[in-house]
Amino acid sequence: MAINYPNGQKFVDPNTPTKSTSQPTNQAKRGMTLEEELNHANAYYLATDRAVIYKKPTPIQIVHVDYPARSAAKITEGYFREASTTDYNGVYNGKYIDFDAKETANKQSFPLKNVHAHQVEHLKRVQAQAGLAFMIIRFTSRQETFAIWADLLIQFWDQQQTQRKSIPYAEIAENGVKIPFGLNPSLPYLDAIDLLLAQR
Amino acid sequence: MAINYPNGQKFVDPNTPTKSTSQPTNQAKRGMTLEEELNHANAYYLATDRAVIYKKPTPIQIVHVDYPARSAAKITEGYFREASTTDYNGVYNGKYIDFDAKETANKQSFPLKNVHAHQVEHLKRVQAQAGLAFMIIRFTSRQETFAIWADLLIQFWDQQQTQRKSIPYAEIAENGVKIPFGLNPSLPYLDAIDLLLAQR
Numbered sequence: 001m002a003i004n005y006p007n008g009q010k011f012v013d014p015n016t017p018t019k020s021t022s023q024p025t026n027q028a029k030r031g032m033t034l035e036e037e038l039n040h041a042n043a044y045y046l047a048t049d050r051a052v053i054y055k056k057p058t059p060i061q062i063v064h065v066d067y068p069a070r071s072a073a074k075i076t077e078g079y080f081r082e083a084s085t086t087d088y089n090g091v092y093n094g095k096y097i098d099f100d101a102k103e104t105a106n107k108q109s110f111p112l113k114n115v116h117a118h119q120v121e122h123l124k125r126v127q128a129q130a131g132l133a134f135m136i137i138r139f140t141s142r143q144e145t146f147a148i149w150a151d152l153l154i155q156f157w158d159q160q161q162t163q164r165k166s167i168p169y170a171e172i173a174e175n176g177v178k179i180p181f182g183l184n185p186s187l188p189y190l191d192a193i194d195l196l197l198a199q200r
Numbered sequence: 201m202a203i204n205y206p207n208g209q210k211f212v213d214p215n216t217p218t219k220s221t222s223q224p225t226n227q228a229k230r231g232m233t234l235e236e237e238l239n240h241a242n243a244y245y246l247a248t249d250r251a252v253i254y255k256k257p258t259p260i261q262i263v264h265v266d267y268p269a270r271s272a273a274k275i276t277e278g279y280f281r282e283a284s285t286t287d288y289n290g291v292y293n294g295k296y297i298d299f300d301a302k303e304t305a306n307k308q309s310f311p312l313k314n315v316h317a318h319q320v321e322h323l324k325r326v327q328a329q330a331g332l333a334f335m336i337i338r339f340t341s342r343q344e345t346f347a348i349w350a351d352l353l354i355q356f357w358d359q360q361q362t363q364r365k366s367i368p369y370a371e372i373a374e375n376g377v378k379i380p381f382g383l384n385p386s387l388p389y390l391d392a393i394d395l396l397l398a399q400r
Binding site for chain 2: 051059089125129
């Protein structure tokens with residue numbers, strides 16, 4: 001199955017185990033996308049009772065469905081729709097956590113155009129309800145992945161009309177926590193959240 | 201758009217505002233399904249900053265996508281898939297909340313066959329993470345809707361091999377909180393959750 005979003009982003013079905021999930025060797029985890037690594041981490045955290053976090057299904061606008069006799073209902077016309085929230089949420093040790101994950105090939109900054117206004121609005125609302133709102137940002141050319149509080153995103157987002165339209169790498173590195181490469185899971189992002197919480 | 205699930209259940213697109221949402225009169229809210237009323241309540245709670253709760257998109261297995269020139273990507277083959285979690289989750293006043301909503305036409309009990317094993321597993325996991333796990337159950341013939349802690353469901357679920365395969369109405373009425381009919385929202389279910397929390 002090779003399906004891509006209109007923007008060329010690879011479509012990864014969040015509910016289908018990725019090949020790498022079923023392959024035990026670390027070798028197999030090389031070259032996973034950020035989304036695959038997060039799905040892998042969430043499956044690991046679920047299996048080890050550390051947290052209950054899922055990627056939300058991709059919202060699809062369904063226009064037409066066929067009902068073949070003796071077969072499952074078949075969607076014959078549907079369209080991808082923009083999500084109204086972030087991609088990931090769940091519960092971790094009594095805390096509501098909510099985040100989105102983005103990659104950039106840029107080396108010196110994370111362009112704000114990678115984020116949608118409704119995602120920022122959603123993260124603000126989560127904060128207002130005392131949930132833990134954060135972002136996971138990967139600099140692909142550096143092979144570095146950070147967890148940052150949504151505050152840092154919001155700060156740069158809200159001033160982008162008058163200031164720069166990106167978050168400098170240095171700001172992310174200074175205020176965020178770099179997620180180390182792990183064996184299982186390959187992206188132990190909850191350890192980074194623990195560190196962010198300890199710094200608060 | 202009249203799309204039904206294979207089981208005949210009405211398909212309600214969670215991200216498309218229902219007619220009643222855009223019609224201000226109470227009259228318009230009559231005859232809403234439980235799902236429509238919950239979507240309406242969640243939109244109301246979001247707009248009034250009381251909680252951030254969404255219904256998850258229906259998971260769709262995408263098999264084929266067309267890319268017509270100058271048009272949006274079109275899904276031409278897809279199938280409904282069973283969700284691995286409950287339908288609703290979010291954050292309310294710092295607390296992670298997670299629930300599913302079910303209707304029964306039965307008068308004297310709620311049949312456990314309305315619930316899937318993976319939903320019960322999910323609710324148990326949410327409890328283990330100190331999230332608030334509950335069910336909203338509507339007895340359509342009585343026009344009564346209750347909020348119950350997941351504990352009650354789990355208790356009957358875990359003994360169904362040797363005991364009855366349903367939860368008696370009397371148990372639900374005694375241990376749950378009846379959600380009154382409201383004006384805005386029509387199903388003020390968070391008030392019932394407040395009462396359940398106060399009774400704990």
